[in-house]
Amino acid sequence: MSSLKMKKFPTIKGVLENIRGTVSSGEKSGVPARLESEIIEALIPDHFTLLKTGIHGFPFKPTAVAFDPVQRVLAIGNRNGSVRLLGRPGLDITFQHNSRSAVIQLIWLVSSGQLISACCDDTIYLWDVRKSEVELLQSLRFNRERLTYIFTALKSRWLYVGTDKGNVHIMNLETFSLSGYSISWNKAIDMMQKTHPGPVTHVSENPA
Numbered sequence: 001m002s003s004l005k006m007k008k009f010p011t012i013k014g015v016l017e018n019i020r021g022t023v024s025s026g027e028k029s030g031v032p033a034r035l036e037s038e039i040i041e042a043l044i045p046d047h048f049t050l051l052k053t054g055i056h057g058f059p060f061k062p063t064a065v066a067f068d069p070v071q072r073v074l075a076i077g078n079r080n081g082s083v084r085l086l087g088r089p090g091l092d093i094t095f096q097h098n099s100r101s102a103v104i105q106l107i108w109l110v111s112s113g114q115l116i117s118a119c120c121d122d123t124i125y126l127w128d129v130r131k132s133e134v135e136l137l138q139s140l141r142f143n144r145e146r147l148t149y150i151f152t153a154l155k156s157r158w159l160y161v162g163t164d165k166g167n168v169h170i171m172n173l174e175t176f177s178l179s180g181y182s183i184s185w186n187k188a189i190d191m192m193q194k195t196h197p198g199p200v201t202h203v204s205e206n207p208a
Contacts, residue, residue: 059076059077059078060079060080061080062076062078063077063078063103064076064106064117066105066106066108066115067108068108068110071087071111073085073087073091073129075115076106077102077103078102079102079103080096080102081097081098081099081100081101082096082103083095083106083115083127085129085134093129093132093134097119099121101120101123102120103118104118104119104120104148105117105118105149105150107152109173110154110155113128114137115129116150118147119147122141122142122143122145122146123139123142123147124140124147124150124159124161124171126173137176138176139176140176140177140178142161145165146164148162148163149161149200149202150203151203153205157173157174158170158179159171159172162199162200162201162202162203164199164200165185166185166196166198166199166200167183167200168182168188168200168203169182185197
């Protein structure tokens with residue numbers, strides 16, 4: 001009777017043993033060969049790295065926009081604390097606030113490469129966006145009042161910060177600190193008015 005023989009397929013273990021044998025014979029014969037330690041026998045988490053290769057579409061749930069007319073760059077902030085910069089071809093940068101708080105407002109310091117953001121965590125941030133990686137320069141948080149509106153005039157070193165209590169605080173952009181001067185809500189209304197006017201919703205400077 002004829003006997004049937006099963007065909008043997010090579011296994012990973014067998015392949016590795018053959019490689020080791022080839023390396024050993026190569027070393028004995030003086031032929032340069034890859035060291036056995038260079039052979040990766042198993043994959044570990046360190047071998048994998050996730051990288052963001054691209055972002056498409058408009059930022060999800062946008063909450064604030066600002067445009068620099070000199071550099072011609074548009075900044076868009078969203079509810080998750082993310083800010084996307086769009087400009088000339090090839091300029092597409094996205095950065096994130098660590099607090100992940102919604103962006104209330106964005107203001108460009110025109111032609112300086114710096115951007116101011118105000119978030120729901122009642123913090124004002126100053127960013128340097130002149131490099132490929134955006135850098136956080138300064139931040140200032142309000143503890144007793146909630147931010148509602150910020151404003152700065154062109155080439156001014158003062159930032160006006162409106163709050164939910166109806167007050168306007170004056171902030172020095174060079175030192176990124178409060179100046180100590182503020183406009184109290186009861187100084188900005190008619191003396192005959194007895195009720196609180198509510199939060200600051202807008203601030204503008206008289207050009208004259």
